Amino acid sequence: MTPFQYTRANDVADAIKQIATDPYAKFIAGGTNLIDLIKYDVEGPSRLIDISHLPLRSIEPTSAGGVLIGAMVPNADLAYHPVIEERYPMLARAILSGASQQLRNMASTGGNLLQRTRCFYFYDTATPCNKREPGSGCSAIDGVNRINAILGTSEACIATHPSDMCVALAALEAVVHVIGPAGARTIAIADFHRLPGNTPQRDTNLEPDEIITAIELPPKGFSANYSYLKIRDRLSYAFALVSVAAALELDGETIKEARLALGGVAHKPWRSTAAEAALLGQRADATAFAKAADWLLHGAKGYGHNNFKIGLARRAIMRTLDQAARGTPQSISDKKIR
Amino acid sequence: MTHPGTATPAARIAAVPEKIPVTLSVNHKPAKLVVAPWTTLLDALRDHLNLTGTKKGCDHGQCGACTVLVEGRRINSCLTLAAMQEGAEITTVEGLSRDGELHPLQQAFIDHDAFQCGYCTSGQICSAAGLIAEGKARTAAEIRELMSGNICRCGAYPNIIAAIQQAMERS
Known part of the structure; x- marks a missing residue:
């Protein structure tokens, strides 16, 4: 150290x-x-x-009808907040799917966005890693890459973003509030995390001298038809191999609006406007869900050990959409996937 | 702001950082320390205050052996700095008993033989105390989920769950 x-x-x-x-x-x-x-x-x-110790610990309603979450609100407090439980249950469940209660008691909302990858080679300073040491090479591409990305990768980096919370935030189209020497600005969650490209050392578009002050949730929480499904090597307390946040707005059996985001598969929470558009106006059934899965996984590429993630993600997307449509979200404690 | 890139660690700091004073309240007693800035709460408890009931397992937040209560909330003491907890009330396993009586969780762990080697036990008990205070777990499945941050390599989990259930019923 x-x-x-x-x-x-x-x-x-x-x-x-x-x-x-x-x-x-x-x-x-x-x-x-x-x-x-x-x-x-x-x-x-x-x-x-x-x-x-900064006074950024409040959870308050916004004039737009959404919620503003202070950057220092601990993850556990956010997940158990009555407004979040009632109006944004997909976010609550995504948070409770991640880490352990001890870690959720410590970890801040802002910090959750800034988690670095759990790629084995990023942590192993004896091996090359372009994210840790730009220009040194990527050990994962030809290495043990079972946990690595299948979407949005580059020749420089196939790391994934480890957060569960951010997957739900992506589906909810949250907005990140930041302040720096040049003043305050907001960044849409979709633009906050980056793809690795040639600069995998940069995880986000936050500048080094800026600070996250709050996360804003828009009014729509999709509390009737949602699910967060996380597939991992243990039943609890492990990072996602694949996770899915799915939210639907239904008119009878017809899909009026759809949000879909994947975790564990890319350098950022993975969304596709084509996948969500493909669901609009469709009957909420397996045919429509399969089409959405195909769009969302369009261009997916395995690197050997992680080829299984493509099929796993496809089945997880279909199952999570089905859970959302039925109004039976995945339970946090009952591990059976129904 | 431009980032000047990687430098050798020695070039990043002008001088070896000075030790800093930290005041904690540990098991309801004030504790004044002078520690290096990078001293974790875990190392402060074990090496500076001689409270070795809190165990260092992985030292990376993966095993839960170092679990203590800060202001009544369970955390991993290996992943916070002592300096960050200035003024906080810390409860370790040494602080759970009252007037010579074991804490209900300590008694329950004995009643249910909820350990073998015992290395994870103080973390399990502090974590379970936090769990009961949170009031979010009712069923065995919910206890298992919310205790997943505490690893027991002996595999005493069924007895740990039974012990926590007993303590929950009596609290």
């Missing part, structure tokens, strides 16, 4: 001021990912600026 200094930010303005003075400083909030990465020498900040 590289020695580092520790300072505390008094308010958001102070946090931005502090990070501007030191290009190697990093913010720390929940710390559940960053401290781990420091222990593995994957990250070596000169200083940690503690933002965990």
Whole structure:
């Protein structure tokens, strides 16, 4: 571990001021990912600026009819908030599908967006990794890539984004509120995370001197017809091989609106406008779900060990859409997939 | 802001960072420490306060052996810095008993033989105390799901679940 200094930010303005003075400083909030990465020498900040005590812990209604979630709200508090449970149950279940309760008690909402990949080679400093050390090569492409991406990959990187919460946020079309030296701005969740391209070292479009202050949920929560299905190697407390967030608005058996996002398969939560458009006006049945799955997985490519993810994702998409249509979302504790 | 790229660790800091004072409340007693900034809460408890009931298992947030309660909420003490917990009330396994009486969870773990080697036990018990306080688990399936952050390599899970159920009924 590289020695580092520790300072505390008094308010958001102070946090931005502090990070501007030191290009190697990093913010720390929940710390559940960053401290781990420091222990593995994957990250070596000169200083940690503690933002965990900033007053960004409220969950409030917006004038647009949505909800504004403070960046420091712990993941567990968000998942169990009565408004989230009632109006955005897909988000609550996605959060509760991730990590353990101890980690959800620590991890912040803003930090969840900034989790780094769990690719084995990113963590293993003895191996080349373009995300960790740009230009050094990708060990996963020809390596043990069972957990790696099948969509949106590049020759430089086939890492996946590990978050469950972000998959639901993508389907709900959340908006990320940030502040930097140039002022405040908002970033649509679809534009927040990046595909690896030639710059896999950059996970997001957040600038190093900006801070996430809040996540905004639009009014529509799809609380009647939704499901979040996570497929993993253990029944709990493991990262997704494939996860699906599906939300439908139905008029009888006809689909009026559809949202569909995949986790565990790409460098960001994976959505396709074509897949969602293919469901519009259709009867909510296996034929329509299969078409949507084909669109969503269009261009999917395996790298050997992860070829199975393509078929697994197709079946998971169809099952999750069926659960959503029936109004029987996947249970968090009953692991049987019905 | 431009990012100057990778530098050797030595080049990133002008001098070795100084130790910093931290005040915690551990098991209802004030604890004043002077620690290196990178000292985790786990290392502060074990190495500075000699409270070795909290175990270091993986040190990476994967096993749950280091679980303690901060302001009554269960967390992994290996993934937070002592400095980040300035002023917080920390409860470790040493702080659960009252007036010489075992905590109901400690008694339940004995009653149900809910351990073999015992290394995960203090984390299991602190985690279960947090679980009961949260009030989200009722069925065995819900307990299993919400205790999944605590690994028992001896595989004492059925007895751990039974012990937690007993303590829940009596709390």
